[in-house]
Amino acid sequence: MTRKSEDASRSTIRDVAARAGVSASTVSRVLGGVYPVSAATRTRVMRAVRDMDYVADARAKAVAGVGTPTLAFVLEDITGPSFALMAHGVEREATRLGHLCLVCSTEGDVEHELEFVEMMRAQRAAAVILVGGAADTVEYRERTRRMADSLASAGSRLVLCGRPPLGPGAPVTVIEYDNEGGAYALVAHVLSQGHRRVLFLGGKADHTTAQGRERGYLAAHRARGLDPDPALVLNGDFTRDSGHRLMRRALKEGLDFTAVVATTDMVAAGALTALHEAGLDVPGDVSLAGYDDIPFARDLHPALTTVHVPYEELGRLAVRTALGRTAEDPAEHLLLGTHVVVRDSVGAAGT
Amino acid sequence: MTRKSEDASRSTIRDVAARAGVSASTVSRVLGGVYPVSAATRTRVMRAVRDMDYVADARAKAVAGVGTPTLAFVLEDITGPSFALMAHGVEREATRLGHLCLVCSTEGDVEHELEFVEMMRAQRAAAVILVGGAADTVEYRERTRRMADSLASAGSRLVLCGRPPLGPGAPVTVIEYDNEGGAYALVAHVLSQGHRRVLFLGGKADHTTAQGRERGYLAAHRARGLDPDPALVLNGDFTRDSGHRLMRRALKEGLDFTAVVATTDMVAAGALTALHEAGLDVPGDVSLAGYDDIPFARDLHPALTTVHVPYEELGRLAVRTALGRTAEDPAEHLLLGTHVVVRDSVGAAGT
DNA sequence: ACACCCGTGGAAACCGGTTCCCGATGCGGA
DNA sequence: TCCGCATCGGGAACCGGTTTCCACGGGTGT
Numbered sequence: 001m002t003r004k005s006e007d008a009s010r011s012t013i014r015d016v017a018a019r020a021g022v023s024a025s026t027v028s029r030v031l032g033g034v035y036p037v038s039a040a041t042r043t044r045v046m047r048a049v050r051d052m053d054y055v056a057d058a059r060a061k062a063v064a065g066v067g068t069p070t071l072a073f074v075l076e077d078i079t080g081p082s083f084a085l086m087a088h089g090v091e092r093e094a095t096r097l098g099h100l101c102l103v104c105s106t107e108g109d110v111e112h113e114l115e116f117v118e119m120m121r122a123q124r125a126a127a128v129i130l131v132g133g134a135a136d137t138v139e140y141r142e143r144t145r146r147m148a149d150s151l152a153s154a155g156s157r158l159v160l161c162g163r164p165p166l167g168p169g170a171p172v173t174v175i176e177y178d179n180e181g182g183a184y185a186l187v188a189h190v191l192s193q194g195h196r197r198v199l200f201l202g203g204k205a206d207h208t209t210a211q212g213r214e215r216g217y218l219a220a221h222r223a224r225g226l227d228p229d230p231a232l233v234l235n236g237d238f239t240r241d242s243g244h245r246l247m248r249r250a251l252k253e254g255l256d257f258t259a260v261v262a263t264t265d266m267v268a269a270g271a272l273t274a275l276h277e278a279g280l281d282v283p284g285d286v287s288l289a290g291y292d293d294i295p296f297a298r299d300l301h302p303a304l305t306t307v308h309v310p311y312e313e314l315g316r317l318a319v320r321t322a323l324g325r326t327a328e329d330p331a332e333h334l335l336l337g338t339h340v341v342v343r344d345s346v347g348a349a350g351t
Numbered sequence: 352m353t354r355k356s357e358d359a360s361r362s363t364i365r366d367v368a369a370r371a372g373v374s375a376s377t378v379s380r381v382l383g384g385v386y387p388v389s390a391a392t393r394t395r396v397m398r399a400v401r402d403m404d405y406v407a408d409a410r411a412k413a414v415a416g417v418g419t420p421t422l423a424f425v426l427e428d429i430t431g432p433s434f435a436l437m438a439h440g441v442e443r444e445a446t447r448l449g450h451l452c453l454v455c456s457t458e459g460d461v462e463h464e465l466e467f468v469e470m471m472r473a474q475r476a477a478a479v480i481l482v483g484g485a486a487d488t489v490e491y492r493e494r495t496r497r498m499a500d501s502l503a504s505a506g507s508r509l510v511l512c513g514r515p516p517l518g519p520g521a522p523v524t525v526i527e528y529d530n531e532g533g534a535y536a537l538v539a540h541v542l543s544q545g546h547r548r549v550l551f552l553g554g555k556a557d558h559t560t561a562q563g564r565e566r567g568y569l570a571a572h573r574a575r576g577l578d579p580d581p582a583l584v585l586n587g588d589f590t591r592d593s594g595h596r597l598m599r600r601a602l603k604e605g606l607d608f609t610a611v612v613a614t615t616d617m618v619a620a621g622a623l624t625a626l627h628e629a630g631l632d633v634p635g636d637v638s639l640a641g642y643d644d645i646p647f648a649r650d651l652h653p654a655l656t657t658v659h660v661p662y663e664e665l666g667r668l669a670v671r672t673a674l675g676r677t678a679e680d681p682a683e684h685l686l687l688g689t690h691v692v693v694r695d696s697v698g699a700a701g702t
Numbered sequence: 703a704c705a706c707c708c709g710t711g712g713a714a715a716c717c718g719g720t721t722c723c724c725g726a727t728g729c730g731g732a
Numbered sequence: 733t734c735c736g737c738a739t740c741g742g743g744a745a746c747c748g749g750t751t752t753c754c755a756c757g758g759g760t761g762t
Contacts, residue, residue, distance in 0.1 A: 299620035411718035
């Protein structure tokens with residue numbers, strides 16, 4: 001078969017140069033824009049470029065040290081609403097700054113995460129943004145520390161978003177939000193409505209996110225001189241199904257409570273469904289609150305009282321600070337505030 | 352200031368070679384794995400690699416023609432649940448096949464989209480997956496056609512996911528799902544419950560997705576010999592707010608209907624909230640159905656009857672078929688089936 | 703009229719890899 | 733003992749760009 005001139009073999013800068021009757025350097029200079037090139041030559045080159053629909057290979061440019069590096073975003077599951085919000089923030093800010101954005105989901109697998117970070121290092125990504133809670137074990141710290149070091153030594157940087165921070169000295173940017181404070185405020189609100197037995201539907205027991213929220217739950221009680229019944233704090237994970245399961249179990253076991261605080265809006269959604277299935281009215285019979293303020297929270301019935309977390313802003317900040325860091329001063333630690341948003345799912349206790 | 356040996360200057364293959372006392376070619380061969388290298392040399396090289404924590408530059412490999420190319424995923428907004436589902440499918444399949452995955456969101460801006468596709472061409476992406484409905488104008492077809500051609504001539508390919516297909520001959524992979532069939536089945540179900548006046552909360556009037564669903568709505572009526580009241584089909588967009596607004600307006604204007612079919616689960620969620628606000632019971636007073644079967648649909652109260660669209664599978668298929676195409680036979684057109692999932696939000700009409 | 707400088711564009715080196723080509727070993731067989 | 737072959741590894745060209753360095757030509761200042 002004959003090869004047409006515009007075949008799948010993408011044209012190189014030398015092809016363009018040949019067609020324009022100049023050297024490759026000249027084409028590069030015309031496209032670069034800064035170097036003085038006579039108008040006539042420029043026109044010829046531009047015509048050749050248009051004729052051949054030429055676009056310079058971004059990877060070759062990258063190798064040569066020009067062109068904008070890529071950002072990497074590693075999360076557990078893009079399907080989670082709060083993850084999606086952060087991803088959106090990251091992506092928006094990245095493109096605003098002219099960077100492309102790689103995304104990888106780990107499905108919660110540590111091996112996978114390691115593998116991805118290694119790939120990103122090979123890609124010479126400008127920064128790797130690691131998102132989502134994790135268990136704060138020494139193994140975690142060591143592993144993450146190694147990632148941070150190897151990334152830093154490659155001229156890249158690691159950003160931890162909503163993850164346990166490493167010890168001091170690690171070349172890491174940490175961006176967190178106030179899990180404990182938000183939970184504290186939320187539970188304080190519930191207590192202020194007269195509830196005294198509030199069920200806590202927790203997440204993975206070893207995740208710092210879940211722990212922070214649980215601490216807030218406890219602290220709010222103690223601040224009122226209350227001592228929460230340990231039987232009222234349950235652990236599961238962060239999914240809708242976990243909330244559903246936990247709630248059903250609590251109901252079946254006849255646990256005594258007048259309000260439920262879920263560690264996540266998703267968990268709250270599952271719990272709400274279980275409550276409805278049991279014929280209970282929210283907030284008439286039981287009050288319910290969530291955490292995250294995902295967009296769907298207000299479409300639950302009743303609209304869910306929850307804690308707003310500035311996820312999108314978190315993502316934006318992650319890329320902004322990551323790109324702002326220098327090799328000499330790689331570390332930064334930001335803590336974003338949260339606030340409770342009162343809707344309809346929490347009512348006064350008793351009758 | 353003194354430069355430490357492990358400074359931000361990432362080490363090259365020649366550095367590794369120097370440390371191992373061999374040539375760069377040998378290092379490359381050891382890392383490549385296939386070429387015969389003596390055990391002693393291999394050990395020395397591997398030690399040097401480990402000592403320096405060396406990772407080959409993926410971009411340089413790409414330029415040299417080895418290494419796995421990346422995939423690009425262009426959508427409107429990663430925050431939309433159905434988009435997120437597709438993104439998940441794309442990402443999963445891409446990493447399963449060993450490809451990295453770039454993501455760009457256009458915010459619905461055509462200029463942006465064009466720009467992104469151009470960037471992806473520069474990246475020499477293996478495929479560009481374009482997602483989401485669009486108006487099927489001649490301008491759209493021409494523009495998209497140009498993208499397809501320029502991508503194809505660069506050895507890449509364009510995949511249209513849930514987008515209007517181009518005419519025949521365009522080097523494009525199209526993956527659609529059956530909008531009309533799903534809507535037909537759904538509305539047939541609603542009609543079979545005895546409803547005769549069903550309100551249709553439509554999307555953007557010129558989007559093919561919305562049009563397909565509306566066609567299904569009409570066809571289901573006609574198949575029963577019914578002639579739907581044109582006053583009962585409203586147009587908005589695909590958001591939760593649109594559903595809320597439209598529903599309120601319909602209620603305020605005193606439209607006469609016993610069931611509501613929304614063009615999207617999000618729209619249905621907004622509509623449901625509006626119905627609740629009006630003190631109406633679903634499905635007691637009004638039945639409601641959605642479309643998309645986003646994960647949240649079953650956590651609405653009542654759980655939403657809707658049409659399941661295999662979004663994640665769609666994403667997976669997109670990358671699989673895109674990567675399967677050859678330059679000689681670039682076109683393919685897939686149509687995935689949809690099915691209604693009956694939950695609790697549609698009840699019998701009348702009393 | 704001569705020297706100098708500036709504008710312009712080509713050749714070559716470089717970025718960090720891979721791979722082809724070939725020469726130098728070491729080993730076994732005749 | 734010598735030859736031939738297989739194994740191993742170095743040099744150089746290449747991928748597709750950019751950038752430095754330099755040569756050339758023409759206009760201007762003295």
